Amino acid sequence: MEKRTDKNSYTILFAIGMVLVVGSLLAFAAASLKPKIDENRRIEKQQNILYAMGVNNNEEGSVAFISTDVVADEFTKYIKKQIIIQGDKVTEDANAYLIDIKKEQTAAKTASYQRRLPLFIGEKDSKTFYIAPIRGKGLWDAIWAYVAMDKDMVVQGVFFDHTGETAGLGANINKRFFMDDFIGEHLLSNGVFKGIKVAKGNADPLNKDKTDHEIDAIAGATITGDGVSAMLRSELKLYVPYFKTLKTN
Amino acid sequence: MGLLSKKDAQLITDPLTDNNPVTIQVLGICSALAITAELEASLVMAISVLFVLSIGNVVISLMRNIIPSKIRIIVQLIVVAALVIVVDLVLKAFAYELSKTLSVFVGLIITNCIIMGRFEAFALANGPWKAFLDGIGNSLGYGVILIIVGFFRELLGSGTLFGIPVLGDPIAKTGLYSIGYENNGFIIMPPMALIVLGIIIWIQRSRNEALIEEH
Numbered sequence: 371m372e373k374r375t376d377k378n379s380y381t382i383l384f385a386i387g388m389v390l391v392v393g394s395l396l397a398f399a400a401a402s403l404k405p406k407i408d409e410n411r412r413i414e415k416q417q418n419i420l421y422a423m424g425v426n427n428n429e430e431g432s433v434a435f436i437s438t439d440v441v442a443d444e445f446t447k448y449i450k451k452q453i454i455i456q457g458d459k460v461t462e463d464a465n466a467y468l469i470d471i472k473k474e475q476t477a478a479k480t481a482s483y484q485r486r487l488p489l490f491i492g493e494k495d496s497k498t499f500y501i502a503p504i505r506g507k508g509l510w511d512a513i514w515a516y517v518a519m520d521k522d523m524v525v526q527g528v529f530f531d532h533t534g535e536t537a538g539l540g541a542n543i544n545k546r547f548f549m550d551d552f553i554g555e556h557l558l559s560n561g562v563f564k565g566i567k568v569a570k571g572n573a574d575p576l577n578k579d580k581t582d583h584e585i586d587a588i589a590g591a592t593i594t595g596d597g598v599s600a601m602l603r604s605e606l607k608l609y610v611p612y613f614k615t616l617k618t619n
Numbered sequence: 620m621g622l623l624s625k626k627d628a629q630l631i632t633d634p635l636t637d638n639n640p641v642t643i644q645v646l647g648i649c650s651a652l653a654i655t656a657e658l659e660a661s662l663v664m665a666i667s668v669l670f671v672l673s674i675g676n677v678v679i680s681l682m683r684n685i686i687p688s689k690i691r692i693i694v695q696l697i698v699v700a701a702l703v704i705v706v707d708l709v710l711k712a713f714a715y716e717l718s719k720t721l722s723v724f725v726g727l728i729i730t731n732c733i734i735m736g737r738f739e740a741f742a743l744a745n746g747p748w749k750a751f752l753d754g755i756g757n758s759l760g761y762g763v764i765l766i767i768v769g770f771f772r773e774l775l776g777s778g779t780l781f782g783i784p785v786l787g788d789p790i791a792k793t794g795l796y797s798i799g800y801e802n803n804g805f806i807i808m809p810p811m812a813l814i815v816l817g818i819i820i821w822i823q824r825s826r827n828e829a830l831i832e833e834h
Contacts, residue, residue, distance in 0.1 A: 376688060380687055381687040384694075395705070396705065403708050406713070407711045410711065531719075536654070537657070537664070538657035538660040539656055576790055590807040
Protein backbone atom coordinates (compact mmCIF):
# COMPACT_ATOMS: atom_id res chain seq x y z
CA MET A 371 0.00 0.00 0.00
CA GLU A 372 1.29 3.42 -0.86
CA LYS A 373 1.82 5.60 2.15
CA ARG A 374 0.16 8.98 2.33
CA THR A 375 3.56 10.65 2.50
CA ASP A 376 4.74 9.05 -0.75
CA LYS A 377 2.26 10.90 -2.95
CA ASN A 378 3.69 13.52 -5.28
CA SER A 379 1.07 16.06 -4.30
CA TYR A 380 1.89 15.59 -0.63
CA THR A 381 5.62 15.91 -1.31
CA ILE A 382 5.17 19.17 -3.18
CA LEU A 383 2.83 20.62 -0.58
CA PHE A 384 5.22 19.60 2.17
CA ALA A 385 8.15 21.21 0.38
CA ILE A 386 6.23 24.46 -0.10
CA GLY A 387 5.04 24.47 3.49
CA MET A 388 8.52 23.77 4.83
CA VAL A 389 10.08 26.56 2.78
CA LEU A 390 7.44 29.00 3.97
CA VAL A 391 7.79 28.06 7.62
CA VAL A 392 11.58 27.94 7.71
CA GLY A 393 11.91 31.00 5.48
CA SER A 394 9.67 33.15 7.61
CA LEU A 395 11.27 31.88 10.81
CA LEU A 396 14.72 32.85 9.56
CA ALA A 397 13.52 36.17 8.15
CA PHE A 398 11.80 36.97 11.42
CA ALA A 399 14.86 36.07 13.47
CA ALA A 400 17.20 38.03 11.22
CA ALA A 401 14.98 41.13 11.08
CA SER A 402 14.15 41.28 14.77
CA LEU A 403 17.73 40.73 15.89
CA LYS A 404 19.34 43.03 13.32
CA PRO A 405 19.37 46.26 15.39
CA LYS A 406 21.00 44.45 18.28
CA ILE A 407 23.57 42.77 16.02
CA ASP A 408 24.40 46.06 14.26
CA GLU A 409 24.92 47.73 17.61
CA ASN A 410 27.24 44.89 18.67
CA ARG A 411 29.21 45.34 15.46
CA ARG A 412 29.52 49.09 16.01
CA ILE A 413 30.79 48.58 19.56
CA GLU A 414 33.20 45.95 18.29
CA LYS A 415 34.61 48.41 15.73
CA GLN A 416 35.29 50.94 18.47
CA GLN A 417 36.90 48.24 20.61
CA ASN A 418 39.07 47.09 17.69
CA ILE A 419 40.24 50.62 16.89
CA LEU A 420 41.12 51.28 20.53
CA TYR A 421 42.80 47.89 20.77
CA ALA A 422 45.12 48.75 17.88
CA MET A 423 46.32 51.91 19.62
CA GLY A 424 46.98 50.00 22.83
CA VAL A 425 43.82 50.84 24.77
CA ASN A 426 42.82 47.37 25.95
CA ASN A 427 42.67 45.08 28.94
CA ASN A 428 45.33 42.69 27.71
CA GLU A 429 46.99 40.46 30.19
CA GLU A 430 49.96 38.32 29.34
CA GLY A 431 49.14 36.46 26.17
CA SER A 432 45.43 37.28 26.11
CA VAL A 433 43.46 39.52 23.77
CA ALA A 434 41.01 41.53 25.85
CA PHE A 435 39.05 44.55 24.67
CA ILE A 436 37.95 47.25 27.04
CA SER A 437 34.48 46.39 28.30
CA THR A 438 31.44 47.29 26.22
CA ASP A 439 29.93 49.67 28.78
CA VAL A 440 32.92 52.01 28.83
CA VAL A 441 33.88 51.80 25.18
CA ALA A 442 31.81 54.81 24.04
CA ASP A 443 33.44 57.12 26.60
CA GLU A 444 36.93 55.79 25.97
CA PHE A 445 36.46 56.13 22.24
CA THR A 446 35.63 59.84 22.50
CA LYS A 447 38.43 60.29 25.00
CA TYR A 448 41.22 58.74 22.95
CA ILE A 449 40.15 59.26 19.35
CA LYS A 450 40.74 62.98 18.82
CA LYS A 451 39.85 63.23 15.19
CA GLN A 452 38.38 61.08 12.44
CA ILE A 453 39.13 62.03 8.89
CA ILE A 454 38.17 60.87 5.42
CA ILE A 455 40.85 61.08 2.75
CA GLN A 456 39.54 61.32 -0.80
CA GLY A 457 42.35 62.09 -3.21
CA ASP A 458 43.90 65.36 -2.01
CA LYS A 459 40.79 66.29 -0.08
CA VAL A 460 40.79 65.64 3.65
CA THR A 461 37.54 66.10 5.55
CA GLU A 462 36.72 65.60 9.18
CA ASP A 463 33.81 63.32 10.01
CA ALA A 464 32.92 62.07 13.47
CA ASN A 465 31.36 58.94 11.98
CA ALA A 466 34.18 58.00 9.65
CA TYR A 467 34.61 54.74 11.53
CA LEU A 468 31.22 53.59 10.26
CA ILE A 469 32.36 53.65 6.63
CA ASP A 470 32.02 50.19 5.12
CA ILE A 471 35.45 49.35 3.69
CA LYS A 472 34.04 46.50 1.62
CA LYS A 473 31.58 48.82 -0.14
CA GLU A 474 34.34 51.38 -0.76
CA GLN A 475 36.57 48.71 -2.30
CA THR A 476 33.79 47.58 -4.61
CA ALA A 477 32.85 51.12 -5.59
CA ALA A 478 36.50 51.98 -6.30
CA LYS A 479 36.50 49.46 -9.14
CA THR A 480 34.73 52.01 -11.32
CA ALA A 481 37.42 54.41 -12.47
CA SER A 482 35.37 57.54 -11.89
CA TYR A 483 34.93 56.83 -8.18
CA GLN A 484 37.48 58.28 -5.80
CA ARG A 485 37.63 55.93 -2.84
CA ARG A 486 37.01 57.32 0.64
CA LEU A 487 39.79 56.32 3.03
CA PRO A 488 38.93 56.70 6.71
CA LEU A 489 41.74 57.39 9.17
CA PHE A 490 41.37 57.76 12.92
CA ILE A 491 43.75 59.95 14.84
CA GLY A 492 44.16 58.99 18.46
CA GLU A 493 46.26 60.31 21.29
CA LYS A 494 47.54 58.39 24.27
CA ASP A 495 50.32 59.37 26.68
CA SER A 496 51.04 62.39 24.41
CA LYS A 497 51.78 60.05 21.50
CA THR A 498 49.79 60.35 18.29
CA PHE A 499 48.45 57.27 16.55
CA TYR A 500 47.09 57.08 13.00
CA ILE A 501 44.77 54.10 12.73
CA ALA A 502 43.73 52.78 9.32
CA PRO A 503 40.98 50.19 8.79
CA ILE A 504 41.85 47.76 5.99
CA ARG A 505 40.26 44.69 4.45
CA GLY A 506 41.44 41.79 2.29
CA LYS A 507 41.00 38.14 1.45
CA GLY A 508 42.11 35.12 3.48
CA LEU A 509 41.79 31.49 2.49
CA TRP A 510 38.05 31.04 2.91
CA ASP A 511 36.61 34.46 3.45
CA ALA A 512 37.31 38.07 4.34
CA ILE A 513 40.07 39.19 6.69
CA TRP A 514 40.45 42.71 8.03
CA ALA A 515 42.62 44.75 10.31
CA TYR A 516 43.06 48.00 12.17
CA VAL A 517 46.64 49.20 11.91
CA ALA A 518 47.91 51.92 14.25
CA MET A 519 50.95 53.79 12.94
CA ASP A 520 52.97 56.83 13.92
CA LYS A 521 53.58 59.67 11.47
CA ASP A 522 56.53 57.79 9.91
CA MET A 523 54.32 54.77 9.21
CA VAL A 524 55.99 52.65 11.85
CA VAL A 525 53.43 50.16 13.17
CA GLN A 526 52.43 50.83 16.78
CA GLY A 527 49.80 48.14 17.10
CA VAL A 528 47.47 46.01 15.02
CA PHE A 529 44.27 44.13 15.38
CA PHE A 530 43.50 41.40 12.86
CA ASP A 531 40.26 39.53 12.47
CA HIS A 532 38.56 37.20 10.03
CA THR A 533 35.23 35.66 9.11
CA GLY A 534 36.07 32.02 8.71
CA GLU A 535 39.75 31.09 8.49
CA THR A 536 40.63 27.52 9.50
CA ALA A 537 40.36 27.09 13.25
CA GLY A 538 43.74 26.47 14.87
CA LEU A 539 45.66 27.59 11.75
CA GLY A 540 44.68 30.72 9.80
CA ALA A 541 42.24 31.70 12.52
CA ASN A 542 45.26 32.41 14.71
CA ILE A 543 45.92 35.74 13.01
CA ASN A 544 43.89 37.33 15.81
CA LYS A 545 46.14 35.88 18.51
CA ARG A 546 48.71 37.88 20.40
CA PHE A 547 51.75 35.88 19.25
CA PHE A 548 51.02 36.89 15.69
CA MET A 549 49.72 40.43 16.13
CA ASP A 550 52.38 41.57 18.60
CA ASP A 551 55.12 40.77 16.10
CA PHE A 552 53.98 43.70 14.00
CA ILE A 553 54.64 46.29 16.69
CA GLY A 554 57.61 48.46 15.75
CA GLU A 555 57.86 47.17 12.18
CA HIS A 556 58.53 49.77 9.52
CA LEU A 557 56.24 50.06 6.50
CA LEU A 558 58.47 52.53 4.68
CA SER A 559 62.05 52.01 3.63
CA ASN A 560 63.82 55.37 3.12
CA GLY A 561 60.49 56.96 2.35
CA VAL A 562 59.43 54.29 -0.15
CA PHE A 563 56.47 52.08 0.75
CA LYS A 564 57.44 48.42 1.14
CA GLY A 565 54.73 46.94 3.36
CA ILE A 566 55.22 44.02 5.73
CA LYS A 567 55.43 40.48 4.47
CA VAL A 568 54.24 37.43 6.40
CA ALA A 569 57.27 35.35 5.54
CA LYS A 570 57.96 31.64 5.63
CA GLY A 571 61.54 30.69 6.38
CA ASN A 572 62.00 33.98 8.11
CA ALA A 573 65.61 34.34 9.22
CA ASP A 574 64.51 36.46 12.15
CA PRO A 575 61.99 34.43 14.20
CA LEU A 576 62.67 36.40 17.36
CA ASN A 577 61.72 39.49 15.39
CA LYS A 578 64.65 41.60 16.53
CA ASP A 579 65.07 43.34 13.19
CA LYS A 580 62.23 45.82 12.84
CA THR A 581 63.26 47.13 9.44
CA ASP A 582 63.30 43.85 7.50
CA HIS A 583 59.64 44.24 6.47
CA GLU A 584 59.02 40.65 7.51
CA ILE A 585 56.97 38.86 10.16
CA ASP A 586 57.29 35.19 11.04
CA ALA A 587 54.44 33.27 9.37
CA ILE A 588 52.09 30.79 11.06
CA ALA A 589 52.82 27.18 10.09
CA GLY A 590 49.91 25.67 8.18
CA ALA A 591 48.39 29.03 7.34
CA THR A 592 50.27 29.99 4.18
CA ILE A 593 47.31 31.31 2.18
CA THR A 594 45.94 33.30 5.09
CA GLY A 595 49.42 34.74 5.67
CA ASP A 596 49.77 35.68 2.01
CA GLY A 597 46.36 37.34 2.27
CA VAL A 598 47.60 39.39 5.21
CA SER A 599 50.71 40.48 3.28
CA ALA A 600 48.66 41.41 0.22
CA MET A 601 46.11 43.31 2.30
CA LEU A 602 48.79 45.34 4.10
CA ARG A 603 50.58 46.11 0.86
CA SER A 604 47.65 47.15 -1.30
CA GLU A 605 45.58 48.94 1.32
CA LEU A 606 48.15 50.82 3.40
CA LYS A 607 49.86 51.99 0.23
CA LEU A 608 46.82 54.18 -0.40
CA TYR A 609 47.56 56.10 2.77
CA VAL A 610 51.16 56.96 1.84
CA PRO A 611 50.35 60.31 0.14
CA TYR A 612 48.55 61.48 3.28
CA PHE A 613 51.51 60.58 5.49
CA LYS A 614 53.81 62.47 3.11
CA THR A 615 51.73 65.62 3.66
CA LEU A 616 52.20 65.19 7.43
CA LYS A 617 55.95 65.43 6.86
CA THR A 618 55.87 68.60 4.79
CA ASN A 619 53.51 70.47 7.10
CA MET B 620 22.53 3.76 35.26
CA GLY B 621 19.30 3.80 37.21
CA LEU B 622 17.92 6.71 35.26
CA LEU B 623 18.05 4.99 31.88
CA SER B 624 17.00 1.54 30.85
CA LYS B 625 19.80 -0.75 29.67
CA LYS B 626 18.87 -0.23 26.04
CA ASP B 627 18.76 3.54 26.40
CA ALA B 628 22.13 3.59 28.13
CA GLN B 629 23.59 1.64 25.24
CA LEU B 630 22.55 4.45 22.90
CA ILE B 631 25.02 6.64 24.75
CA THR B 632 27.81 4.17 25.47
CA ASP B 633 27.94 2.30 22.14
CA PRO B 634 29.11 5.25 20.05
CA LEU B 635 31.85 5.86 22.60
CA THR B 636 33.39 2.46 21.99
CA ASP B 637 32.44 -0.21 19.48
CA ASN B 638 30.22 1.88 17.26
CA ASN B 639 32.18 5.11 17.24
CA PRO B 640 30.98 7.41 14.44
CA VAL B 641 34.50 8.46 13.48
CA THR B 642 36.63 5.35 13.88
CA ILE B 643 34.05 2.68 13.00
CA GLN B 644 31.48 4.37 10.77
CA VAL B 645 34.16 6.71 9.38
CA LEU B 646 31.87 9.73 9.37
CA GLY B 647 32.77 13.34 10.15
CA ILE B 648 36.33 12.85 8.95
CA CYS B 649 36.43 16.21 7.14
CA SER B 650 35.99 18.25 10.29
CA ALA B 651 38.16 15.86 12.29
CA LEU B 652 41.00 16.68 9.92
CA ALA B 653 40.33 20.38 9.59
CA ILE B 654 40.07 21.68 13.10
CA THR B 655 42.13 19.37 15.29
CA ALA B 656 45.39 21.30 15.10
CA GLU B 657 44.52 22.74 18.49
CA LEU B 658 42.83 21.21 21.51
CA GLU B 659 40.67 24.26 22.12
CA ALA B 660 39.16 24.20 18.63
CA SER B 661 38.48 20.47 18.99
CA LEU B 662 36.64 21.04 22.24
CA VAL B 663 34.53 23.90 20.87
CA MET B 664 33.60 21.83 17.82
CA ALA B 665 32.70 18.84 20.00
CA ILE B 666 30.38 20.93 22.16
CA SER B 667 28.75 22.60 19.14
CA VAL B 668 28.06 19.26 17.50
CA LEU B 669 26.67 17.89 20.77
CA PHE B 670 24.20 20.73 20.84
CA VAL B 671 23.17 20.63 17.18
CA LEU B 672 22.98 16.85 16.88
CA SER B 673 20.92 16.22 20.01
CA ILE B 674 18.39 18.95 19.21
CA GLY B 675 18.35 18.17 15.48
CA ASN B 676 17.74 14.50 16.19
CA VAL B 677 14.73 15.37 18.33
CA VAL B 678 13.28 17.70 15.68
CA ILE B 679 13.70 15.15 12.91
CA SER B 680 12.31 12.41 15.12
CA LEU B 681 9.19 14.47 15.88
CA MET B 682 8.70 15.08 12.17
CA ARG B 683 9.51 11.50 11.13
CA ASN B 684 5.92 10.54 10.28
CA ILE B 685 5.20 13.55 8.10
CA ILE B 686 8.45 13.85 6.13
CA PRO B 687 7.97 12.65 2.53
CA SER B 688 10.64 10.03 1.92
CA LYS B 689 11.49 11.37 -1.54
CA ILE B 690 12.82 14.66 -0.21
CA ARG B 691 13.90 13.58 3.26
CA ILE B 692 17.58 14.41 2.77
CA ILE B 693 16.73 17.97 1.75
CA VAL B 694 14.39 18.29 4.72
CA GLN B 695 17.15 17.10 7.04
CA LEU B 696 19.58 19.57 5.55
CA ILE B 697 17.11 22.42 5.98
CA VAL B 698 16.46 21.50 9.59
CA VAL B 699 20.13 21.45 10.52
CA ALA B 700 20.95 24.60 8.53
CA ALA B 701 18.02 26.53 10.01
CA LEU B 702 18.92 25.38 13.50
CA VAL B 703 22.54 26.45 13.15
CA ILE B 704 21.68 29.81 11.60
CA VAL B 705 19.09 30.69 14.24
CA VAL B 706 21.53 29.81 17.02
CA ASP B 707 24.22 31.85 15.29
CA LEU B 708 21.92 34.89 15.03
CA VAL B 709 20.84 34.65 18.66
CA LEU B 710 24.45 34.38 19.78
CA LYS B 711 25.41 37.37 17.63
CA ALA B 712 22.71 39.44 19.33
CA PHE B 713 23.14 38.33 22.93
CA ALA B 714 26.59 36.74 23.26
CA TYR B 715 28.66 38.48 20.63
CA GLU B 716 32.05 37.38 21.95
CA LEU B 717 31.00 33.74 21.94
CA SER B 718 29.59 34.00 18.44
CA LYS B 719 32.95 35.31 17.21
CA THR B 720 34.64 32.19 18.51
CA LEU B 721 32.03 29.90 16.97
CA SER B 722 31.61 31.59 13.58
CA VAL B 723 34.45 29.51 12.13
CA PHE B 724 32.60 26.31 12.98
CA VAL B 725 29.16 27.12 11.59
CA GLY B 726 29.85 25.88 8.07
CA LEU B 727 31.61 22.79 9.37
CA ILE B 728 28.69 21.85 11.57
CA ILE B 729 26.10 22.06 8.80
CA THR B 730 28.15 19.86 6.50
CA ASN B 731 29.19 17.37 9.16
CA CYS B 732 28.22 13.93 7.85
CA ILE B 733 27.63 12.58 11.35
CA ILE B 734 24.65 14.89 11.72
CA MET B 735 23.04 13.86 8.44
CA GLY B 736 24.04 10.25 9.10
CA ARG B 737 22.30 10.09 12.47
CA PHE B 738 19.18 11.86 11.15
CA GLU B 739 18.97 9.35 8.33
CA ALA B 740 19.93 6.21 10.23
CA PHE B 741 18.34 6.80 13.59
CA ALA B 742 16.07 9.80 14.08
CA LEU B 743 13.81 8.90 11.15
CA ALA B 744 13.01 5.53 12.72
CA ASN B 745 12.91 6.22 16.45
CA GLY B 746 11.08 8.33 19.01
CA PRO B 747 12.34 11.71 20.24
CA TRP B 748 13.76 10.50 23.58
CA LYS B 749 15.79 7.72 21.98
CA ALA B 750 16.87 10.10 19.21
CA PHE B 751 18.01 12.61 21.81
CA LEU B 752 20.13 9.99 23.58
CA ASP B 753 21.52 8.80 20.27
CA GLY B 754 22.49 12.38 19.46
CA ILE B 755 24.28 12.79 22.77
CA GLY B 756 26.05 9.45 22.43
CA ASN B 757 27.26 9.99 18.89
CA SER B 758 28.45 13.53 19.47
CA LEU B 759 30.32 12.39 22.57
CA GLY B 760 31.91 9.61 20.53
CA TYR B 761 32.86 12.15 17.88
CA GLY B 762 34.10 14.61 20.51
CA VAL B 763 36.32 12.06 22.24
CA ILE B 764 38.15 11.28 18.99
CA LEU B 765 38.45 14.97 18.15
CA ILE B 766 39.97 15.70 21.55
CA ILE B 767 42.41 12.79 21.35
CA VAL B 768 43.59 13.85 17.90
CA GLY B 769 43.72 17.52 18.96
CA PHE B 770 45.74 16.61 22.05
CA PHE B 771 48.47 14.84 20.06
CA ARG B 772 48.55 17.35 17.22
CA GLU B 773 48.84 20.37 19.48
CA LEU B 774 51.34 18.68 21.81
CA LEU B 775 53.64 17.40 19.08
CA GLY B 776 53.06 20.20 16.59
CA SER B 777 53.20 23.28 18.77
CA GLY B 778 54.42 21.98 22.14
CA THR B 779 51.37 23.48 23.83
CA LEU B 780 48.02 22.34 25.26
CA PHE B 781 45.10 24.78 25.18
CA GLY B 782 47.72 27.31 24.05
CA ILE B 783 49.80 26.89 27.20
CA PRO B 784 53.41 25.82 26.57
CA VAL B 785 54.07 22.47 28.24
CA LEU B 786 57.42 21.49 26.74
CA GLY B 787 59.31 24.73 27.24
CA ASP B 788 59.98 27.62 24.89
CA PRO B 789 61.10 26.58 21.37
CA ILE B 790 62.70 29.95 20.59
CA ALA B 791 64.51 30.57 23.87
CA LYS B 792 65.43 26.83 23.97
CA THR B 793 64.22 25.97 27.44
CA GLY B 794 62.71 22.73 28.80
CA LEU B 795 62.75 19.85 26.31
CA TYR B 796 64.01 22.14 23.58
CA SER B 797 67.29 22.63 25.43
CA ILE B 798 68.26 19.02 24.67
CA GLY B 799 67.55 19.35 20.97
CA TYR B 800 63.84 18.51 20.78
CA GLU B 801 61.99 20.22 17.92
CA ASN B 802 58.30 20.75 17.24
CA ASN B 803 57.06 18.68 14.33
CA GLY B 804 55.64 21.31 11.99
CA PHE B 805 54.35 18.58 9.74
CA ILE B 806 51.77 17.37 12.24
CA ILE B 807 50.00 20.72 12.08
CA MET B 808 48.99 19.86 8.50
CA PRO B 809 45.60 18.17 7.98
CA PRO B 810 46.99 14.96 6.40
CA MET B 811 48.78 14.14 9.65
CA ALA B 812 45.43 14.13 11.44
CA LEU B 813 44.49 11.24 9.19
CA ILE B 814 47.57 9.35 10.34
CA VAL B 815 46.78 10.00 14.01
CA LEU B 816 43.23 8.87 13.30
CA GLY B 817 44.56 5.78 11.52
CA ILE B 818 46.63 4.87 14.57
CA ILE B 819 43.56 5.21 16.81
CA ILE B 820 41.59 2.94 14.48
CA TRP B 821 44.46 0.45 14.45
CA ILE B 822 44.69 0.34 18.25
CA GLN B 823 40.93 0.04 18.61
CA ARG B 824 40.65 -2.86 16.17
CA SER B 825 43.61 -4.74 17.50
CA ARG B 826 42.06 -4.63 20.97
CA ASN B 827 38.69 -5.85 19.72
CA GLU B 828 39.00 -8.15 16.74
CA ALA B 829 35.24 -8.36 16.29
CA LEU B 830 35.49 -4.91 14.72
CA ILE B 831 37.67 -6.08 11.84
CA GLU B 832 35.56 -6.50 8.71
CA GLU B 833 35.81 -9.70 6.71
CA HIS B 834 36.82 -9.48 3.10
